[in-house]
Every structure is written in structure tokens, then in C-alpha cells.
Amino acid sequence: MSNVYSSTHPLVAHKLTRLRDKNTDPKKFRELVRELAALLAYEATADLATAPRQIETPLAPLDGVELSEKIGLVPILRAGLGMVEGVWELIPQAEVWHIGLYRDERTLKPVEYYNKLPVEPTVSVCLILDPMLATGGSAVAAVDVLKRWGVRRIKFVGLIGAPEGIAALQKAHPDVPIYLAAVDDHLNERGYIVPGLGDAGDRQFGTG
Ligand code: PRP
Ligand code: URA
Secondary structure, eight states, rough: OTEEEEOOOOOHHHHHHHHHHTOHHHHHEEOOOOOOOHHHHHHTTOOOOEEEEEEOOOOSSEEEEEEOSEEEEEEEETTTTHHHHHHHHTTTTTOOOOEEEEETTTOOOEEEEEEESSOOOOEEEEEEEEEEEEHHHHHHHHHHHHHHOOOOEOOOOOOEEEEHHHHHHHHOOTSOOEEEEOSSSSSSTTTTTTSSSSSHHHHHTTOO
């Protein structure tokens, strides 16, 4: 699992435990998703390119840097929406491009229902935001869409991954690094991650 980065940060582990708790209400759940997304994005963006930038501090001139890549945040509707704000706080200049995918409950295959990407890519690096990497079908489809759009550097930022989903994403797109708060044990017969946290969309939006 060479390109899988499962966070070892105590803050991530602490917040993820509260997120998983079935007694955590939607308001707290959304707060935790937002905070976890920011912590993981901090780790996932450690290799972003910078360019020199000269400024003056109140005391002296300084050779500083600024981000030199155009960054796109790509939340997968619905559940990925809750991850946007936390990452956007860190990278306010990022563009946000939404992709709508849902899993057919019977086949577990992703169905695309929203995509308004313009013809030419407007960013050079994309962070796909989706809390759950279960069978991997949705993540593979999202990367397919972004590669067809013309983006070369793509990273997947999620909260919990199942071994099955990680393997599927690595097989289809070995060039896409995967950043997670945890790798869980297995998928159940309905394609849910165990122990997981349940349905990430329903728990955020109160629709369970
Ligand atoms: C969830 C989740 C992922 C997908 C993961 O979305 O947010 O997008 O399932 O499953 P997979 O790896 O097996 O494809 P869901 O389809 O429940 O839609 P929602 O976000 O609208 O609730
Ligand atoms: N989608 C979710 O929201 N939870 C899972 O465990 C699997 C897919």
C-alpha cells in the first residue's frame, strides 16, 4: 500500500472516534468532518509546489514563497460537501468543482448525475474529497472524470477506507495517492465499511 497514507496524528484519531460514535448528532458530525478534512488536507498538500516571492516585513526585505499550482477541490456529492469548508479555509484560492455520484444500492456501482466541468481544465492539481472509500467504485469514477478533463495530478482525500476500495482505486489509478484518517477492516454484504461510521451523507444531512 505504498501510496496510501493513513494518518497517525492523535488529533485525527481522537476526532475520528467521536465521528464514528453512533450517538454523535448531525451538527457535531458536520463539525468533525470539516475539522478532519482540514487536518488530512494539511498532510495531503505537503508536496505542493511553491515559487519565490519577495516581500517586506515591517523590519526587512524577505525572500519568501507562494503556492505556484492552481488547485481544485472536488467534493463528491453529497457526502464530500462537508469536507470542502475545512480545506478551503487552508487554501482559499482553490477552485471548487462538484461531481455528483451516487451508489446504486443494488449493484453498488456509481451513477454520475452532476458534472459541469468546462471543456478545458482550469487547475493543475485536484484533491478529490469524499469521506468514504468503500468498494472504490465512486473514487475510480471520479478520477476517470478528472483525467478525461485533463488533470494530471490527482489526490484522493477521504476519512475511512476499506481494503477493497483501496485495492480497487490503486489498481485502476496507481498514480493517485490516497490520504485517509483510517483503514478499516472490511465491507459488509451491503457494501458498508465495518466498523466504519454508517452512511456519511445521511449522518451529515440528517436524512438517515
Ligand atoms: C457514499 C460515499 C461515496 C460512496 C462510496 O456516497 O460518500 O461517494 O458512497 O462508496 P463506493 O466506494 O462503494 O463507491 P453515496 O452513494 O451514499 O451518496 P451520498 O453521498 O449522496 O449519500
Ligand atoms: N458510503 C457510506 O456513506 N458509508 C459506507 O460505509 C459505505 C459507503
